[in-house]
Amino acid sequence: MARYLSGIQPSGHLHLGNYFGAIRQHIAAQDDAFYFIANYHALTTVNDAATLRDNTFDVAATYLALGLDPKRAVLFRQSDVPEVCELTWLLATVTGMGLLEKAVSYKEKKEHGISASVGLFTYPVLMASDILIYDSDVVPVGSDQVQHVELTRDMAGRFNTMYGETFKLPTYVLGTPVPVPGIDGQKMSKSYGNHIPLFAEGKELKRLVGAIQTDSKGLDDPKDPDTCNVFAIYKLFASQAEQAALAARYRAGGFGYGHAKQELIAKIDETFGPARERRRELQADPDQVEQVLLDGAARARAIARTVLGRARRACGID
Numbered sequence: 001m002a003r004y005l006s007g008i009q010p011s012g013h014l015h016l017g018n019y020f021g022a023i024r025q026h027i028a029a030q031d032d033a034f035y036f037i038a039n040y041h042a043l044t045t046v047n048d049a050a051t052l053r054d055n056t057f058d059v060a061a062t063y064l065a066l067g068l069d070p071k072r073a074v075l076f077r078q079s080d081v082p083e084v085c086e087l088t089w090l091l092a093t094v095t096g097m098g099l100l101e102k103a104v105s106y107k108e109k110k111e112h113g114i115s116a117s118v119g120l121f122t123y124p125v126l127m128a129s130d131i132l133i134y135d136s137d138v139v140p141v142g143s144d145q146v147q148h149v150e151l152t153r154d155m156a157g158r159f160n161t162m163y164g165e166t167f168k169l170p171t172y173v174l175g176t177p178v179p180v181p182g183i184d185g186q187k188m189s190k191s192y193g194n195h196i197p198l199f200a201e202g203k204e205l206k207r208l209v210g211a212i213q214t215d216s217k218g219l220d221d222p223k224d225p226d227t228c229n230v231f232a233i234y235k236l237f238a239s240q241a242e243q244a245a246l247a248a249r250y251r252a253g254g255f256g257y258g259h260a261k262q263e264l265i266a267k268i269d270e271t272f273g274p275a276r277e278r279r280r281e282l283q284a285d286p287d288q289v290e291q292v293l294l295d296g297a298a299r300a301r302a303i304a305r306t307v308l309g310r311a312r313r314a315c316g317i318d
Contacts (some may be wrong), residue, residue: 004029005136005170007127010055011045014062014250015195017180017188020236025140025175027066030073034134035063035302037293038078040085042128044120062198063280065139077186078130078294083304088129094158095125102256104147119243128152132167135302139172145170160193163314167307180236183212195231197267199276205268209261219256230260237267 006026014023026035037059039052046052056077068075078084100106108118131139131152139149150170156167181187184195189195196208212229225231225247235243246263248302249255282289312318 001032002137003135004138004140005032005036005131005134006033006140007036007041007130008059008063009038010042010052010059012055012190013058015188015190016233016236017182017195019066019198020178021065021142022140022175023063026063029066029140031070033073033103034136035068035073036078036081036130036300037076040078041123044117044123054087057286057289060293061138061279063281064289065275065290070292070296074296074299075292076300077293080293080297081133081275081300081304082130083301083308084129084133086307087133087304087311088126088271090315091132091155091159092122092125094162094216095155099154101152102123102147103151103226104144121221124148124151125155128155131170132156133307134300135168135303135307136170137168140175141171141172142175142177146174159311159314161309166310166314175215178236179232181232183208183229185213185229196216199272199279201269201272201276209265209268212261214257217257220253221256222253223250223255225250228257228260229253230257230264234260234264234267238270 005021008022026033037056039056040054042052060075064070080105092161100121103125106116106121110120111232127148127152139152149170153169156169160166179187182189182192183196184190184192184194186194186279194267196205200208209230212233214228214230215223217223228250231246231250234246236248246260250260307317
């Protein structure tokens with residue numbers, strides 16, 4: 001069975017865009033999958049220790065609440081596998097500056113005003129280490145992340161050419177893009193401040209859904225569901241029959257955007273209600289979450305030591 005690997009960066013609490021863009025697929029394909037919480041990577045943008053710890057716990061609790069089974073998948077903190085840092089250095093010694101300068105993520109973050117630290121520049125090397133150290137076969141990515149796997153293959157190929165066959169060359173699989181609009185109609189993102197947290201409920205959820213931008217058509221006016229941000233989010237939760245029924249109410253008139261927002265809130269509550277309860281249980285028992293992460297790290301390290309050992313022997317520092 002092919003080993004899947006994916007990292008989740010704890011740069012903030014997870015939202016609906018994260019769920020439909022990645023988490024749902026991760027839960028569905030969790031057999032022999034390795035999912036790590038990339039807290040080393042997060043240090044390039046999160047500079048508060050308490051925030052990073054809170055975000056890391058939130059990622060773990062969220063995945064467990066949504067159905068990740070630690071007996072089927074390996075869930076762990078990146079920083080609990082120190083071998084990844086040593087492998088990062090070994091890869092750095094065979095990686096050209098020009099290769100890293102081509103990294104799209106580095107260019108984009110600089111353009112968004114993020115400080116161009118050495119960590120940000122060498123980010124792709126750490127990412128390559130994350131992938132290679134577990135003998136990963138497949139990395140599920142979005143179209144904007146394909147370059148990360150290509151850079152990883154370049155680094156592994158360079159190392160293999162210099163020192164002999166050491167690393168398995170991973171491939172990637174493209175996920176189906178799931179556009180999730182935020183409350184302002186742009187792509188949902190924490191950085192845009194337009195997101196709906198995954199476990200928002202009650203007054204908070206009502207406030208956020210109520211803030212979703214719509215046009216100025218009145219209650220009695222027929223409306224176009226295909227241009228409505230509320231309907232675009234509702235579709236992600238609803239069956240084909242439910243979508244068709246709600247679309248018909250839009251087009252018939254006598255149905256306001258307030259009604260549509262109530263329908264969306266009901267769908268969110270229906271979908272995430274059981275997971276909310278499970279998450280509350282995990283928040284009340286953080287030791288249970290910690291044990292899952294430690295057990296996952298132990299399984300991950302067993303493989304990481306083997307791969308790092310191959311690399312050390314290959315380049316003569318065993």
